[in-house]
Amino acid sequence: MSALNNKRILIGISGGIAAYKTAEFARALIKNGAEVRVCMTKAATEFITPLTLQALTGNPVHSELLDPAAEAAMGHIELARWADLIMIAPASADLIARLANGHANDLLSTICLATETPIHIAPAMNRLMWSNAATQNNCKTLSQRGYTLHGPAEGEQACGETGAGRMLEAQELADIVIAVFNDEVQSKPLFGKTVLITAGPTREAIDPVRYISNRSSGKMGYAIAEAAQSLGADVQLVSGPVALEAPNKVTRSLVESASQMHDKTMNLAESADIFIATAAVADYSPANIADQKIKKEVDAENVNKNPELTLALQTNKDILSDVSHAFPNLFSVGFAAETENLIKNAQAKLQRKKLDMIVANQVGENKGFDKDTNQIEIIWHDGQLSLPEQDKKLLAIELMKVITERFSSSTLQR
Numbered sequence: 011m012s013a014l015n016n017k018r019i020l021i022g023i024s025g026g027i028a029a030y031k032t033a034e035f036a037r038a039l040i041k042n043g044a045e046v047r048v049c050m051t052k053a054a055t056e057f058i059t060p061l062t063l064q065a066l067t068g069n070p071v072h073s074e075l076l077d078p079a080a081e082a083a084m085g086h087i088e089l090a091r092w093a094d095l096i097m098i099a100p101a102s103a104d105l106i107a108r109l110a111n112g113h114a115n116d117l118l119s120t121i122c123l124a125t126e127t128p129i130h131i132a133p134a135m136n137r138l139m140w141s142n143a144a145t146q147n148n149c150k151t152l153s154q155r156g157y158t159l160h161g162p163a164e165g166e167q168a169c170g171e172t173g174a175g176r177m178l179e180a181q182e183l184a185d186i187v188i189a190v191f192n193d194e195v196q197s198k199p200l201f202g203k204t205v206l207i208t209a210g211p212t213r214e215a216i217d218p219v220r221y222i223s224n225r226s227s228g229k230m231g232y233a234i235a236e237a238a239q240s241l242g243a244d245v246q247l248v249s250g251p252v253a254l255e256a257p258n259k260v261t262r263s264l265v266e267s268a269s270q271m272h273d274k275t276m277n278l279a280e281s282a283d284i285f286i287a288t289a290a291v292a293d294y295s296p297a298n299i300a301d302q303k304i305k306k307e308v309d310a311e312n313v314n315k316n317p318e319l320t321l322a323l324q325t326n327k328d329i330l331s332d333v334s335h336a337f338p339n340l341f342s343v344g345f346a347a348e349t350e351n352l353i354k355n356a357q358a359k360l361q362r363k364k365l366d367m368i369v370a371n372q373v374g375e376n377k378g379f380d381k382d383t384n385q386i387e388i389i390w391h392d393g394q395l396s397l398p399e400q401d402k403k404l405l406a407i408e409l410m411k412v413i414t415e416r417f418s419s420s421t422l423q424r
């Protein structure tokens with residue numbers, strides 16, 4: 011995967027000679043997988059054409075603040091929210107002064123004032139402009155407010171002088187952006203860990219067109235996959251047939267039957283650290299799958315000759331139990347969907363299947379399956395926590411926090 015996959019970078023360009031380097035910088039970000047948009051000051055457009063940046067990034071360049079058409083296309087607030095990181099390169103002495111004084115008199119300065127996104131700046135100017143107390147004070151103010159400054163470098167300048175004021179090279183700036191995101195990912199609690207999740211229902215074929223299944227929508231498992239990914243984990247999602255898109259940056263394997271889910275999960279469990287079994291796996295499947303569609307046998311009067319059809323079922327393998335027994339070092343979390351005796355049944359399952367944790371939820375009577383909300387009891391060997399009914403996405407975030415805590419303390423003890 012590229013270092014900047016799915017990252018959105020807004021490049022701000024102000025009016026300085028070094029603007030020509032920014033085209034290379036934009037290219038380097040895109041090469042590393044980033045989506046790039048560009049905002050230019052009026053002065054910047056005198057140094058490099060918006061057309062060049064538009065062609066390189068594949069996106070229209072933003073430069074007007076008070077233009078109804080531009081505002082309707084992607085307004086300044088929208089643009090401010092869109093970015094994961096803003097890099098202003100080059101940052102002119104004048105723009106630095108405007109930012110330090112909180113001005114919002116053009117699109118770029120307005121975005122900087124209207125965003126919570128981290129802002130990085132790469133100053134570039136004549137060495138005397140750079141060493142001037144006014145510029146130095148403005149830079150200090152920006153640093154204190156959370157801006158991150160990069161450079162300038164020393165060397166020969168476009169004006170013929172030599173000293174500090176050169177903008178960092180395009181590749182150096184791209185490496186900085188990559189390092190920022192690497193540090194961000196590496197500081198997450200599940201960085202370097204693999205979380206394996208099963209989700210959705212299974213389908214047990216009766217004949218080529220019919221199957222036995224259940225009402226599981228997969229929403230809870232998918233929400234947990236998203237939450238685990240946001241905590242820095244590599245997520246492997248083994249999913250039965252559902253109407254959901256794979257969450258961003260999650261690797262999904264689609265399966266149909268319990269047997270396929272068993273094989274895929276056992277395979278992936280070998281390299282996993284945490285296993286969360288949310289799938290509603292069928293306990294039984296037809297003992298024999300008919301080669302052809304099963305038909306009614308009717309006589310000449312259209313009376314069914316076999317009014318009763320008996321389907322022989324066989325027990326499926328228990329994925330959760332097989333995984334937790336085969337991989338005792340894996341932190342295994344089960345789900346117990348119960349219609350009665352919730353806690354008692356869940357505790358028994360925790361022991362019986364050798365789990366580290368079990369998440370119990372009441373199903374049936376408009377609860378649990380195929381709904382957007384859920385209420386759960388989290389039970390582990392020396393503790394229990396109740397999470398009230400809430401949206402499955404919020405619940406998944408809370409649950410993943412508890413799993414991460416218990417997993418971390420269990421790895422310390424191992």
Ligand SMILES: Cc1cc2nc3c(=O)[nH]c(=O)nc-3n(C[C@H](O)[C@H](O)[C@H](O)COP(=O)(O)O)c2cc1C
Nearest residue numbers: 024025026027051053054102103104105134135136
């Ligand atoms: C040829 C030329 C080169 C310039 N180079 C720089 C520069 O490298 N850094 C800088 O801070 N200002 C430089 N300036 C001055 C800025 O373009 C000027 O201050 C402008 O108002 C900045 O506008 P902006 O901050 O809105 O982009 C240069 C001006 C000219 C005419």
